[in-house]
Amino acid sequence: MKYLLLVLVTVAASAKAIICKKIGHDSSDVRSVLFLNANIFAVGAITILICNLNKINTFINISLFSILLSVVFAFFLLFTQITQVFAMSYGLASLSSFIYSCGFLLPIFFSAIFLSEAISLYQVFGIAVLLISLVVILSPEKNGKFSFLWLTFALMSMIGSGTNAIIQKIHQSSQFKNELVPFIFFAMVFASLLSFVASLVIKGDGPAPYKRIYSKKSAVILMIAGGIVVGGMNVANLMLAGRIPAVIQFPVYNICSMILTALAGKIFFKEKIGRRKLIGYVIGLAAITVIGIL
Secondary structure, three states, rough: OOOHHHHHHHHHHHHHEEEEEEHHHOOOOOOHHHHHHHHHHHHHHHHHHHHHHHHHHHHHHOOOOHHHHHHHHHHHHHHHHHHHHHHHHHHHHHHHHEEEEEHHHHHHHHHHOOOOOOHHHHHHHHHHHHHHHHHHOOOOOOOOOOHHHHHHHHHHHHHHHOOOOOOOOHHHHHOHHHHHHHHHHHHHHHHHHHHHHHHOOOOOOOOOOOHHHOOHHHHHHHHHHHHHHHHHHHHHHHHHHHOOHHHHHHHHHHHHHEEEEEEHHHOOOOOOOOOHHHHHHHHHHHHHOOOOOO
């Protein structure tokens, strides 16, 4: 059962990336993206609640510490989601997903500096190789175009992803670590509210986002599917915590999800990766594996 969950989470991670790509591809303005994400986070929160009805007391009796930290987490959750959507919109899904995934470096450095967790020589080597792969990926191909806008959003999504991991690390290092499920739930709720309010406050031309989006069957399906994927991923990850060896979980989840994203980008969006970027991508996948399991 646990390995089936791992497979499902891996596929869900790739599905989330492609949903972000689809949102960026279909949405013409920031208000629409914000409104779509408000609905996605709301469905995600409902999914988490339904999957944890037997723990409803933990939602009611959550500490002030977890509530306040969930507000901070919600902000970066929304920040990460929005920047990932625009990174996917301006660049390739495979490379955007790769840079986004590099956010795991931030909690590694945070833990080493503030929590005195050791970094092995293998991990240092892996980080060095990963940086080299990023240089290869970001180097413009011959006669190729380079989008600084894509790079900006991709790096911002990476920072947001890493910051989210750090916040979760802080929560799980506190005396309230047993409140992780309600913590994630309230973060989803706050992210949904923040995104919804922002979609109303930001000015734009044309009708309100809800009038355009709710009238499209494809957009409604996208919101529901995205919410279930986001909520389900969090539930499954919580169920997997500590049950599968890192040597198996890390490569399967990170590497396979990025490969699936690259394949999905090629199939659904006809994306093509240049030879140099492909080499950098493969080197980067190997480096991530080394960092994660050694």
